[in-house]
Amino acid sequence: MSDEKEKVELEEEGLLASLSSHNMDEFREVFLEQHPYDQAKFFSKLEEEERFIVYSYLSPEEMASVFENIEDDDDRYKIFLSEMDPTFAAQMLSHMYADDAVDVLNELDKDQAASYLTIMDDDAAEEIRELLHYEEYTAGSIMTTEYIxxxxxxxxxxxxxxxxxxxxxxxxxxxxxxxxxxxxxxxxxxxxxxxxxxxxxxxxxxxxxxxxxxxxxxxxxxxxxxxxxxxxxxxxxxxxxxxxxxxxxxDDIVDVIDEEASDDYSKLAGIADVDSNDRGPFTAAKKRLPWLIILLFLGMFTASLIGRFEATLDKVAILAVFIPLIAGMAGNTGTQALAVAVRRIAVGDAEEHSSIKLLLKEAGTGLITGTVCGIVVTIVIFVWKGELFLGMLVGISILATLTVATIAGALIPLIMHRLKVDPAVASGPFITTINDIISILIYFGMATLFMQYLI
Amino acid sequence: MSDEKEKVELEEEGLLASLSSHNMDEFREVFLEQHPYDQAKFFSKLEEEERFIVYSYLSPEEMASVFENIEDDDDRYKIFLSEMDPTFAAQMLSHMYADDAVDVLNELDKDQAASYLTIMDDDAAEEIRELLHYEEYTAGSIMTTEYIxxxxxxxxxxxxxxxxxxxxxxxxxxxxxxxxxxxxxxxxxxxxxxxxxxxxxxxxxxxxxxxxxxxxxxxxxxxxxxxxxxxxxxxxxxxxxxxxxxxxxxDDIVDVIDEEASDDYSKLAGIADVDSNDRGPFTAAKKRLPWLIILLFLGMFTASLIGRFEATLDKVAILAVFIPLIAGMAGNTGTQALAVAVRRIAVGDAEEHSSIKLLLKEAGTGLITGTVCGIVVTIVIFVWKGELFLGMLVGISILATLTVATIAGALIPLIMHRLKVDPAVASGPFITTINDIISILIYFGMATLFMQYLI
The missing domain is CATH 3.10.580.10 (CBS-domain)
Structure with a gap:
């Protein structure tokens, strides 16, 4: 296979050379032997002037199979189409598999799409029109009518x-x-x-x-x-x-599985689309900032919560030392529970009785992990600082926090699923922030209550 | 399709009834009409006594197609096989597609597998032996020799x-x-x-x-x-x-894509395997605790770091208020960068020059998001608390933290990839804790330096 890869790379150099020397026969001979996926990859790398030569070297039918295999940002379809002669573009679209042509037309403005459909041959146009009105992400939107x-x-x-x-x-x-x-x-x-x-x-x-x-x-x-x-x-x-x-x-389903997985993964990481994050830093920053700004304000809210306990903090500054530990543990356990719940929903196992079963199981899991971590942390703080009471305060906070955070991690996606919101949206960073708030309320609430033992 | 699902559910009731009334003909008539996937799902739900009846009702060949479609915990294969008469089991294995039979035999102890291979018919045994010695997760381990x-x-x-x-x-x-x-x-x-x-x-x-x-x-x-x-x-x-x-x-590749995606997702959430987390709470807790304990100790380390700044905290308790905000932002931005890097590595784009490009891009992204978030937070704290200097301290900490955390989020998986460790392991919770530490050093370091302006 690596031979094949090297071969394709060698051929690409040859193809570029034949484009710049305007040798159409040489170009066609090599290019048309390639797999459409390699053709599309080559085409995507070209500059505008080179693309113009390609349009003139290939028939609409040959161009169609290139176009079917372009895996690029959606807005580049638009650019390519606008570069072509409209009749050529319409013919190319009519030679594409109807489902792929629909994907392309869906990226265009309505009137642009309509104008291509008008100059296209009638049979193809009709097939495409039928498919165009199915909603995105449904079976209708990915099916083809070219069956036997x-x-x-x-x-x-x-x-x-x-x-x-x-x-x-x-x-x-x-x-x-x-x-x-x-x-x-x-x-x-x-x-x-x-x-x-x-x-x-x-x-x-x-x-x-x-x-x-x-x-x-x-x-x-x-x-x-x-x-x-x-x-x-x-x-x-x-x-x-x-x-x-x-x-x-x-083959369409393989793409769907890949997309959906990448989608859930992106959301768990708090990014709109992990795969399109590879343009410049400005584009990447623009995509990530919305999440970060939302989380910044949620974080300010958390800060204001701690601010309410400033009197407690003023008296026992050492309390601050364990804030990241408790909040961090809550965030981690919440993310684990969330991932399990999102996955369960994704494989279609979210009926009412299994949701309740899941919640009970997560509550049990939270209680067990909370107890274990709570005991460990109490011992560590006692050994390290010699402070049994502080250790117990942190330990009990961890126990309570982990239990609540684990339940929240499972509950929130289940509720969102019931409200018909994609549960993956309630993901990583969001659940982490919710659990920050929960953990701080528990920790400082308990510290304030038992203040007299701490000073 | 929901009709089909209902039909299968109805049939399952009938099948259970014919098992308990020992009506072999009725069972075979309905069962053999079902799709192997439905057969396997039905079989997986049975109790031991019921399974024994099924073994006596089906031929090894019929049982083979059930077995090929079982998607269960690996240790259940072992149980099922041990329940069968060894000759029946061997015949069944020889009727399975060789790659599926290999998957089953790989779960057994070496001598058990060898004993089945001995009583199996020679052709099938040879085919399976050939496949058995390929390493897991390679092309060899998922291929079949039954081609034309x-x-x-x-x-x-x-x-x-x-x-x-x-x-x-x-x-x-x-x-x-x-x-x-x-x-x-x-x-x-x-x-x-x-x-x-x-x-x-x-x-x-x-x-x-x-x-x-x-x-x-x-x-x-x-x-x-x-x-x-x-x-x-x-x-x-x-x-x-x-x-x-x-x-x-x-069809084998569809399973691979699904598994690998679930694997990356699990690791980002800090769980060994998100899909097997649905037994009881004890099993779930056992699987999650290792991560949580590691993170607990990392968290204790973070706590001890803050402990070093206790003097600073004693003087300016309000500093504690912003710990979760700063640490949280660092964790979020680090996870975003990590997800992008892990995904880039997963699609095979991790050559040296593109790694450096990725790092530079992430550095740029961190600087931009850091600047924006830093300015926002400075303004918010100034408006809310009327404290310009505190606002600037938090703002500059956020700027520095976000830049460093974004770079770390991309750098760590790239280094792990170079060290031939699966970069997805360096995931969510781990990067979050690293970034906790980074952010606290920056924040308290700056606070201690500029203490005189804060009091």
Missing amino acids: AIHANQTVHSAMQILKNEAPNAETIYYVFVIDEAKKLVGVISLRDLIINEPDTMISEVMNERVYSVSVAEDQEEVARKMKDYNFLALPVVDFRGHLLGIITV | AIHANQTVHSAMQILKNEAPNAETIYYVFVIDEAKKLVGVISLRDLIINEPDTMISEVMNERVYSVSVAEDQEEVARKMKDYNFLALPVVDFRGHLLGIITV
């Missing part, structure tokens, strides 16, 4: 004929879906089964009537889970009456 | 014949790999292309000679990235001389 459908009263042979004809345009030919006259989905047969069976067998005899499908409005994360669990290569998408609308292929 | 290989000097027709014969046993028939006499990989052809081309075409004319492969020792994460980028359904695995050893199919 057959009828149950055909033979295997005639089904294979259809396959041969449609293979060049269909996104996958490895699953063939069986529909009735009303376009209702009634079965599925894999190409593997078509090949194994005799040509004159009827489809109705060999098809699998137990066909798994997803509803067009289903969340893409749910679709990904189904595909992963059942190891499908394609899943049919149906409307509420069971009519076949499109299919979702495994 | 043909020669370049065959016709499409004869290739299709081979396909028809091997289809029932091969893990995928959608890619066929072309090898020479020495078993060297020389090309690939998709079933789609086989179907489109005329039966008497030679494979050498239609195969793709540009075949992407991975080395058997390659990291599975790298394999997953390749598969995702290039949208392959299967990737061939070769040794260093280019001999075809096996293939990796997309």
Whole structure:
């Protein structure tokens, strides 16, 4: 594979050379041999003038397969499209797989998208229009209408004929879906089964009537889970009456799984999108500042809470020494509980009874970890400072804080999930700050109550 | 799909009933119609006595497809196997896809695994033995040897014949790999292309000679990235001389992507494995306590640092009020930088020049966010408390802290990566504690220096 990588890098140099020497034949010969992913990577690195040459060297169809594989910031699609001749762009869009074309058009202004659809050929435009109105992150938004459908009263042979004809345009030919006259989905047969069976067998005899499908409005994360669990290569998408609308292929699902994971990860770290954080420092700062400013004000609130205990602090300054320890432990345990809860919600296990079970379990976990850490800290402070009472105060604060913080870490995402807010938003930094506040109230509250023993 | 889910749930009740009434025919009729994933889910829920009935109702081959789909704690494989008659178990293992059988055998003690291999049929045992010695998390450990290989000097027709014969046993028939006499990989052809081309075409004319492969020792994460980028359904695995050893199919890769993402997420939250945290509270506490205890001692160290400034604190108790704010901001910004760096490393972008670029960018980002937050906090404290000097002290501390903490957040995972330690380990809670220490040194250091202006 590293050979292949080196080869691609060598070829890229050659391609750049043939662009600058305007040698179209040489460019096409090397470029069209490359995998579309490598083509797209090469294209993304080019300067504007070089891109103009590429547009003139490739047909709209060839450009379409490059465009399908661009993994770039969304606003760059816009730039590329605006550089192309509009007719060329429209032709390219109509040659793309409909779901990929929709992704591109979704990034444009409405009137721009409409103008491309107008000059596009009618069939392609219609297919794209159908897909354009599905909401983002639903099955409808990632499905394609380029599937192969057959009828149950055909033979295997005639089904294979259809396959041969449609293979060049269909996104996958490895699953063939069986529909009735009303376009209702009634079965599925894999190409593997078509090949194994005799040509004159009827489809109705060999098809699998137990066909798994997803509803067009289903969340893409749910679709990904189904595909992963059942190891499908394609899943049919149906409307509420069971009519076949499109299919979702495994390659799109691989991207969904990757995106969703990166999304949860970003939110746990308190960044909008961890993967787009690699432009300049100004862009990165702009993306991170909103969170930091919110947390700054939450932190000021925490500070004002401690401020209320200034009298206590004035008398027993050593109390301040343990603030970061207690707040830190609360933050850590809260993040652990949060991560478990968010993950549980993500794998679809958040029914009412299992939520309550989760909370009880987290309460128990918090109590156990709190007791252990509380005892350890009491002993350490006693040995280190020789102060049993201070040790007990910190120890009991840790016990109470860890219990409450663990429950809060699980409770908050569960509540947000019930309120239909993405629970991952309630993530790392947010839960940490909430738990700062909880821990400080507990710690200073207890210290003020038992002041007489401390002085 | 929810219909399908309800149907499965209804069927499960029926299956349980037929198990308890010892109605084998009824059980088999419903069970064998189910998708293996549903079969495995049902089986995992059974009690021991019920499982014994299932073993007696199913053939080793039928049981194999259940076993391939069990997604359970690894130690349960052991229990299930020990319940079976050894000959039944061995036959079942030999009917499983070799890569899945290897996963199961890897969980057993060496001598147990060896004894199953001895009573297994020879072909299957040999295939499994070959796979058993590849290291975990490499391409070798997830590949299967049940692929279809043909020669370049065959016709499409004869290739299709081979396909028809091997289809029932091969893990995928959608890619066929072309090898020479020495078993060297020389090309690939998709079933789609086989179907489109005329039966008497030679494979050498239609195969793709540009075949992407991975080395058997390659990291599975790298394999997953390749598969995702290039949208392959299967990737061939070769040794260093280019001999075809096996293939990796997309369904295994989907699991890898999911596992790796969950792994990074768990580490960011400071939990060993977020997905196995759902047994009882004692198990959960046992898994989380190691981290919490380590962090407790790190926190005690932070506390002892603040303790050194007790004299300062005694004079200006209000300083304590801003400890959580400053430490919290340092933790947040460090986690953001860490997440970006870990992700960059995960997508393979950690060469020396890009590491330095990343560090410079993070330094810039820290300086910008630090300046903005520092100015905001100075203004807020001045307006709120009327104390310009205290405001400036906190503001400048935030500026310095954020800059250093952001750099540390990026630097630490990069160093760990260079030391060949998984950078995700240096995650959330760890970086937070490091940054606690940094922030307190900066804040109290400055406060002590400029003490005269504060009193």
